[in-house]
Amino acid sequence: MKDQIVVNDITLLQLDRPVEYNPHVIPACIPSPNLKVAPNTACWITGWGYITEDALLSAPFRLQEAEVVIVEQAACEFIYQPPVGVQTSFILKDSMICAGQYARDKAICRGDSGGPLVCKYGDAWNLIGLTSWSTPCSKPVGPSVFTRVTNFTGWIDEQKQENPTPNPTLAPPQGPPPAILSLTAHATRTLGVGVVLLAPQTFLLLPLLLGSL
Numbered sequence: 483m484k485d486q487i488v489v490n491d492i493t494l495l496q497l498d499r500p501v502e503y504n505p506h507v508i509p510a511c512i513p514s515p516n517l518k519v520a521p522n523t524a525c526w527i528t529g530w531g532y533i534t535e536d537a538l539l540s541a542p543f544r545l546q547e548a549e550v551v552i553v554e555q556a557a558c559e560f561i562y563q564p565p566v567g568v569q570t571s572f573i574l575k576d577s578m579i580c581a582g583q584y585a586r587d588k589a590i591c592r593g594d595s596g597g598p599l600v601c602k603y604g605d606a607w608n609l610i611g612l613t614s615w616s617t618p619c620s621k622p623v624g625p626s627v628f629t630r631v632t633n634f635t636g637w638i639d640e641q642k643q644e645n646p647t648p649n650p651t652l653a654p655p656q657g658p659p660p661a662i663l664s665l666t667a668h669a670t671r672t673l674g675v676g677v678v679l680l681a682p683q684t685f686l687l688l689p690l691l692l693g694s695l
Contacts, residue, residue, distance in 0.1 A: 489575050491614040491629045493596075494641050498653030510600050510607040515635040517603075519610055521554040525581055525601035527626070529613065531593025535620045539593075548588035550599075552610075553580040553625045561624060572615060577633045579611050582625040590626040591619035599628045 503509065519525075528547045533539055539546065558580035564570045574580070581599055582589055590597065590613045599611030611628025 488572065488615055489577060490634075492612055492631075492634055494638065496645055496648065498648055499650035508607075510598065510609045512635060512638060513608040513610060513632050515632050517608065517610075517632055519552050519579065519601060521552050521557075523552045523601055525550055525552060525599055525610060527581070527588075527590060527594070527597060527599050527613070529590065529594030529597035531595075531597075532591040532619065535591065535618045548583065548586075550581040550583045550588055550626070552601075553582055555580065558625050558627070562627075572627075574627065577630050578614065579628050579630040580625040581611065581628065582623060584623065587621050587623045589619050589623040590616050 501507065526547055526549055528545055530539055530543060530545060533546070555574070559574045562572060562574050564573075579599070594613045597613040598609055599613065600607045601610045602608070609631050611630060614627050614629050616626040617624035
């Protein structure tokens, strides 16, 4: 039986109040729909997911980061091409973009779903992709697959226009953040829905890169 194809892996969240930026929380821009990211461009991934396919991130749960490069689309399609006669839900689409670092075995892993793939252009970080799915994050790693944000900039603009900025005085009271007790996730190849956190402006929140995968 053929599974549901993993496409349009993106979700928008509207915040109740503006974000307070600080040295550890800075914005990354939503890229222009015409932005073309060339293969071998150096970019960065971040997340709080598994360290390996079987090892959880341990306390104090520092944000993990790794430098990766954009993988040519044709090469990524070839890698994920299923054997003849095999049906699979993991088919590369134009709305996806691949990145990885094979030499150092850097890739996304379980629990990283929705995390950012950012590339720097000039003085600004741009949100190029959202963590979607990959092969298991065990050596040797394959390319990680991300939702291509430039394919959804028009949809993002439409959603912002249809949903006015909330009145922060009507926001519910803030409480302490939930404790991280454990990480539960699906298999690496079936990561969940990507998430874009939007402030009233057109930026994604990008925590500073604090650790290393």
